[in-house]
Amino acid sequence: MKTLIILISTVVLVNSCRNNPKEWGGPVLVHPRDQLTVEQLLGDSSLAFIDMSYFAEPDWSVPASTGFSGTILLEDTRINFFKQKAYYPGENLFPKLQLDFITHQGVLIPLRKDRIITRFQSDSYWDVVVGAGKVWHEPEDGEWNRASFPLTLTDRWVGQARNCVAAFVFKPDTISNICLQCSQETADIDDMQLGDINGMLPAGFEPKRYVDSAQIVERHKSSVAGRIPVHPLSEIDEDNMIARHFDRMIHSNAPTSLGAVFMNNKLYLHPPSTRHGLYPYPDEMRHGLYSVTKSLAGALALMYLEERYEEDVFGALITDYVPALATHAGWQGVTFSHTLNMVTGTAGGEDAERLYSTLIVAETAEEAIRNIAGLGDAPEPPGRKFNYASTNLFVLSYAMQKFVEKKEGRNVNYWDLVHDHVLVPIGAEHFTVLHTLEKDEESAMPVLAYGALPTIDEAVKIALLFANYGKHGEKQILHENRVKEVFGQTPWKGYSTDNDYRGTGYRHAFWSKEIKTKTRQGNIMVTFMLGFGENYIVFLSDNTVIFRFLDEHDLDIDELIRDVVTLKSPVP
Structure with a gap:
């Protein structure tokens, strides 16, 4: 069946996405511009897909005549998603959310760079990650200044990343609609998830001055200065x-x-x-890297805990920290190391149906663990036979959380420790991973099997931490x-x-x-x-x-x- 799906996708995608830079026949940005004009952005009609150069600051721009500081208000808005199968609920809906920005020397800086969870206020399928963009002025735009910024749409179940850019024009107290275009992604081709997205988003604006704007600018400048050239x-x-x-x-x-x-x-x-x-x-x-998460985040976390506590955390028993598995025959003798290495001796499997029903659709950590506890045993004892299963990494995540709680108290989250003591020191503080969907977001647990959304800078820094045997500067x-x-x-x-x-x-x-x-x-x-x-x-x-x-x-x-x-x- 997978082969058939890929063949169908191939035909549809090649016919509908003739957009490789070597084949994409659309015009690039010209002066004066003929796309994303002020008139188009003030209108409410969706535009055709255009070359990404129209979203970038052109060579003929001059500095914006005014800064941008305040909150952009967006409502649930229907968008165009050109895919090969029916929409999942809310998949063609841009989420209701608020985006706060300030500017400094032509850079449009979002106040929040981590994942924005939208499920509590929106019917959309998507969460959002916003990056720093640009503001500028083009003489033909009259009183209006221009802005654009990168934006990633990501789902809450497996962690795909849809690479989008948003553009608008603004005056000191008002903005136009926002034109959104997503022309690249890391998504599931087997589920026919590849495809372009665009839309015109009605936007409100509340001008604001932020008391900590100077600190926000300094944090942004420090983060950019710390990037790998x-x-x-x-x-x-x-x-x-x-x-x-x-x-x-x-x-x-x-x-x-x-x-x-x-x-x-x-x-x-x-x-x-x-x-x-x-x-x-x-x-x-940002890029959805699926099972790269197992090493980029899972191995990272376990190796940090072993260094932090100066004991054999790898050898700790799963049954000591996961009550739902304590009496499960198959999990007796399974260590943290066995789960990381896919040698648990349990029936996990990686087939799409089992993974979906066991882990992907489980919203809470407890539900996922109960589902995993319902899986059977395998003939081999722990540590003998390799059997790749994403469920193992969630068991490890759950076990690491309970291990840390036993060491440091119930209010301590192991991923917070990884963030503060690993990611922040290496300059990857905005690296994000998929979490469970708890009512209380503070108790959400990393899935660890998939869902990492790194930038290239974050991916390089974590990779180099491994390449340098876990040492950053002088610190192990x-x-x-x-x-x-x-x-x-x-x-x-x-x-x-x-x-x-x-x-x-x-x-x-x-x-x-x-x-x-x-x-x-x-x-x-x-x-x-x-x-x-x-x-x-x-x-x-x-x-x-x-x-x-x-x-x-x-x-x-x-x-x-x-x-x-x-x-x-x-x-x-």
């Missing part, structure tokens, strides 16, 4: 040996949301493509030996996957396999994070890391790895 991939890839992998068409046009290589202490980024040209805010672009943040185990640098060699198609080895939520290179190195063993849709973060020697964020099932990453190795160590 970005260089064009073309600086090291003059012959497009690497870029060709990121430009390759698979099922739709522009399938790769982002491709980058960290090498020689620099990040080399290929311009992020959408189906309507280049995304104008690549630094703010993650347990050093456990991180070394990830990379096979201790006597413990992890678990065989019995030649799973994704990789041959599995160590603490990281895959590994042997790659034949084109250099004198011959065969090398590579370690990588991998998520649904074939999102990859690949670790090579000398702190070289490959990032490829994709949603179209391309497991053939070996040639890309070989070409990066050749770029690092060219054959003489």
